[in-house]
Amino acid sequence: MGSFSIWHWLIVLVIVLLVFGTKKLKNIGSDLGGAVKGFKDGMKDGSAGGDAASAAQQVTANKATDANTVDVEAKTKS
Template sequence: MGGASIWHWIVVGLIVLLLFGRGKISEMMGDVAKGIKAFKKGMAEDDTPEAAPASASDKGKVIEHKATPAAEVDAKSSERKVG
C-alpha cells in the first residue's frame, strides 16, 4: 500500500472523465491554448517599436541656449556694480 500503481491512475482518470466529461476537458484545453496564443501575441506587440511622429509639430519646441564664458559674466557684473 505505498505507491500509486497504474490502476490508481486509471481510476483517477475515469473519475475525472465522469465528473467533467470528455467535451468539457477538450474545451478547457482549447481555452488554455487560446490564452497562450494571446499572451505570445501580446509579448510580440511589446517588442515592436512605436511609429515615429508624423510631423515636426508633434516633437515640441527646441530651446537653444548659448552659454557665456565666465569672464564675460564677471565683467558684466562688475560694470553693474560700478555704474
Template sequence: MGGFSLWHILILAILVLLLFGGSRFSNMMGDIAKGMKSFKQGLSDDDEAKNRQPVPPPQQLPPQAQAPQPPIDITPRAADPVAPPPPVDDQAR
C-alpha cells in the same frame, strides 16, 4: 506507499473524465490554448512596439552656477594620544 502507480493515474484520469465529461474537458483545453496563444501574441506586440519607438538622444544637464568646492585635505596627521586604561580593582589597592 507514497508514489503513484499506473493504476492510480488511470483511475484518477477516469474520475476526471467522468466529472468534467469529454466535451467539457476538450473545451477547457481549447480555452487554455487560446489563452496561451493570445499571451504570446501580446508579448510579441510589446516587443514590436518597443522596436518601433525611436529612442531620444541623451540630453546634457545645464551647468550649475556654484562656487568651486575646495579640494579635500588628505595629508596624514599625528594620531590622537591614547588614554591609559582604567585601573582594575586589584591594581587600585
C-alpha cells in the same frame, strides 16, 4: 507511498472524465490553448513595438497639460 503507480493515475483520469465529461474537457483545453496563444502574441507584439521612435511618439502624444510641467526635448550626442 512516495509515488503513484499507473493504475492510480488511470483511476483519477476515469473519475475526472466521469465528473466533467469529454466535451467540457475539450472546451477547457481549447480555451487554455487560446489563452496561451494570446499571451505569446501579446509578448511578441510588446517586444517588437519597444523601439525608441514609437516610444518618443507616445510620450509626445501624451503631454501633460499641467502649468507646472517643464517640457524639454532630449537630443542625441553627435
